[in-house]
Amino acid sequence: xxxxxxxxxDPETGKHSDLxxxxxxxxxxxxxxxxxYRDLGAFTYDPGYAATASCQSAVTYIDGEKGxxxxxxxxxxxxxEHSNFIEVAYLLLYGELPKPDQLERFDTTxxxxxxxxxxxxxxFNGFHYDAHPMAMVTGVVASMSAFYHDSTNVSxxxxxxxxxxxxxxxxxxxxxxxxxxxxxxxxxxxxxxLDYCGNLLNMFFAVPASNYEVDPVAAEAxxxxxxxxxxxxxxxxxxxxxxxxxxxxxxxSAIAAGNAALWGPAHGGANxxxxxxxxxxxxxxxxxxxxxxxxxxxxxxxxxxxxxxxYKSYDPRASIIRGMAHRVLNNLGRTNTPLFDLALELEQIAxxxxxxxxxxxxxxxxxxxxxxxRALGIPKSMxxxxxxxxxxxxxxxxxxxxxxxxxxxxxRPRQLxxxxxxxxxxxxxxx
Numbered sequence: 001x002x003x004x005x006x007x008x009x010d011p012e013t014g015k016h017s018d019l020x021x022x023x024x025x026x027x028x029x030x031x032x033x034x035x036x037y038r039d040l041g042a043f044t045y046d047p048g049y050a051a052t053a054s055c056q057s058a059v060t061y062i063d064g065e066k067g068x069x070x071x072x073x074x075x076x077x078x079x080x081e082h083s084n085f086i087e088v089a090y091l092l093l094y095g096e097l098p099k100p101d102q103l104e105r106f107d108t109t110x111x112x113x114x115x116x117x118x119x120x121x122x123x124f125n126g127f128h129y130d131a132h133p134m135a136m137v138t139g140v141v142a143s144m145s146a147f148y149h150d151s152t153n154v155s156x157x158x159x160x161x162x163x164x165x166x167x168x169x170x171x172x173x174x175x176x177x178x179x180x181x182x183x184x185x186x187x188x189x190x191x192x193x194l195d196y197c198g199n200l201l202n203m204f205f206a207v208p209a210s211n212y213e214v215d216p217v218a219a220e221a222x223x224x225x226x227x228x229x230x231x232x233x234x235x236x237x238x239x240x241x242x243x244x245x246x247x248x249x250x251x252x253s254a255i256a257a258g259n260a261a262l263w264g265p266a267h268g269g270a271n272x273x274x275x276x277x278x279x280x281x282x283x284x285x286x287x288x289x290x291x292x293x294x295x296x297x298x299x300x301x302x303x304x305x306x307x308x309x310x311y312k313s314y315d316p317r318a319s320i321i322r323g324m325a326h327r328v329l330n331n332l333g334r335t336n337t338p339l340f341d342l343a344l345e346l347e348q349i350a351x352x353x354x355x356x357x358x359x360x361x362x363x364x365x366x367x368x369x370x371x372x373x374r375a376l377g378i379p380k381s382m383x384x385x386x387x388x389x390x391x392x393x394x395x396x397x398x399x400x401x402x403x404x405x406x407x408x409x410x411x412r413p414r415q416l417x418x419x420x421x422x423x424x425x426x427x428x429x430x431x
Contacts (some may be wrong), residue, residue, distance in 0.1 A: 006031050010040050026061060043414045050309075053234075055242065056405065059092060059397055060233045064310040069317065071231060072096070080320045085226040085390075086110060086196055092231055092397040093164060106165075107195075113169035114190035114199065116177070117147045124181040133178040133385045134263045140174050142256035152250040154403055163251045164396045171392045172196065175385045176203030182381065197222040200389070205377065217331040218376050221324050222386075225369055228317045229387055231394030233310075237261040237268065241395040242402050243411040251399060258395045259388050268384040268391075271370035274305040275339070275380055283338070284345045291346075295355050305367030306350060307360065317365040325368045328375050340371050 006019040017039035019031040030053045033044050046052045061070045069076040072091050079088055083097075090098045090106050098106060123143060127136050144167075145152055151162040173190055180187050180203075188203045198214040200222065206212035232238070240261040245254035262268035281290050293301040308315055329337055347363050350356045373383050402408055 008036065008040065010042075015040055022056075027063065043416070045416050049234075049239075054239060054411075055234065055402065056407070057234070057398065057401060058095065059394070059401060060231045062233050062310050064308070064312050067311055067313040067316045069232075076228065076316055077320060080224055080227050080317075083227065084195075085223045085230070088227050088230055089168060089393045092393055093400070109165050110169045110196065111192045111194075111199075113166055114173050114192070116170060116173050120144065120147050121177060121187060124177050124187075127181060129182070129184065131182070133175070133182055133382050134259065134388070136178040136181065137171075137174055137385055137388060138256050138259040138263070140178075141171070141259055142253055144170075145250040145252040148252070149250075152252070154245075154248055154251060157404075160251075160400050160403065164400060167251070167255060167396055168393055171389050172200040173203065175382070175389050176200060178385060179204055179379075179382055182379075195219070197226065201376075215332075217328060221328045221372055221376065224324050225321065225372060225386070226390035228321060228365055229369075229390035231391070231397065234398075235267070236264070237391065238395060238398050241399055245399045245402060246409070246411040248410075251396075254399055255392065255395055258391070262388055262391065263384055268387040270304060270364075270366040271373070271387070272380045272383045274343075274366055275370040275374060275383075277302075277304045278339050278342050278346075281342060281346070284342055287342070287346050287349055291349060291353065303346075303350065303361070306356065306363055308362075308364045311362070311364065312360045314362045315364040318363045318367060321365055321368040321372070322363075325371050325375075328372050332375055337371075337375070339374070343367065343371055 004021045006021060007016055008019060009016040017036050019033055019035065022030045022032060024030065036042050036044065044052070059072065061073070062068065071079060071088065072095055074091070074097075079091075083091075086107050087098060087103055089110075090103060120140065120143065123140055124136060127139075148163075148166060151159040151166075153159045177187050185207060188206045190199050190203060194202055194214065197219040201214050201218055202212055234242075237258040241254050241258040244257040245251065265273055281287060290301065291303070293299045294303045325340065329340055347367070350361065350363070356362075369387075370380070370383055373386060374380070378386065
């Protein structure tokens with residue numbers, strides 16, 4: 001794996017360190033800096049880990065310059081067009097597309113493990129009526145270790161498998177219970193005969209007083225959104241899961257940590273921020289005013305849903321989700337949706353504006369996902385929860401990969417200390 005060495009030399013002491021270069025399957029090479037402190041007495045400094053590879057992984061590949069996203073080598077465009085979320089979940093977990101019998105067994109396992117322990121379900125009644133759904137989901141996921149402690153031995157591959165299936169199966173039920181509690185409606189139990197997204201919609205919108213028929217277009221839209229959000233390499237929440245899990249903590253705590261990280265407005269809360277921004281703009285004729293505000297460095301206003309930390313060209317997920325947004329709105333009879341019209345016009349203006357083109361501020365996946373969720377009747381407070389349902393698959397996959405990595409060790413970043421030098425304590429009377 002090491003083809004060459006980078007040589008670093010300290011000009012003052014003449015000491016040098018040979019850094020092995022690790023060559024990936026595709027993508028930029030990575031210099032191993034583990035020997036720098038031993039050889040030179042120095043650490044690397046990389047705020048936000050923008051140029052640091054924290055691990056080796058075979059799950060997801062991103063080329064931000066070319067707008068490429070692949071799961072296990074499969075382009076996201078192909079998976080979004082031909083696959084479904086359960087098949088993608090299997091692919092992420094096990095590295096290969098399943099054969100028909102493998103997919104059937106996996107799907108059956110997920111369908112038949114969606115119910116929650118009744119005592120766990122009653123936890124929701126302890127939350128205030130206006131608690132944020134992400135607060136409830138994060139808390140309940142963390143509490144699962146108290147109910148399923150029979151299979152939390154992270155050193156046991158069978159336990160890791162049981163946890164993975166259980167977590168993926170139960171997260172939609174947890175999310176739906178959080179939604180029902182937030183609107184004061186009775187919980188709806190899962191139904192094994194429904195597929196993953198149909199079951200979720202039923203748990204969200206069914207009520208005892210009337211029948212609920214799952215709209216196939218709505219279920220398909222959710223399925224596609226979940227595929228697009230299933231994983232995205234070493235992002236903030238995934239890195240959080242890995243770091244928390246590296247201590248050997250029970251896996252539910254690691255996933256709860258990922259949920260907490262995802263909740264941040266700069267991460268999983270971005271699609272909610274897009275809707276808030278569109279509502280603030282209000283109408284198409286106001287777009288130029290707000291575009292000019294976004295360009296003004298002295299103005300705190302930002303155009304949400306544009307640009308990405310990794311992608312320096314068009315987010316490949318954005319073009320896929322844009323087409324689905326049109327289809328959802330047309331099928332639901334909501335073609336005259338001012339918010340969607342506003343989003344389309346804003347996208348076209350931003351794509352042609354020199355300021356946005358020069359800074360590579362292209363629409364990202366968050367720009368349209370909130371529009372779809374809103375069209376399906378899902379409130380803004382649940383947008384990040386929907387993201388969490390999909391990303392749970394990625395978190396579990398990376399957690400499993402980390403534990404099976406022969407180079408696995410507890411995460412322990414270093415720092416650049418800029419505090420006071422050593423000083424002596426002075427008595428209170430002498431200060």
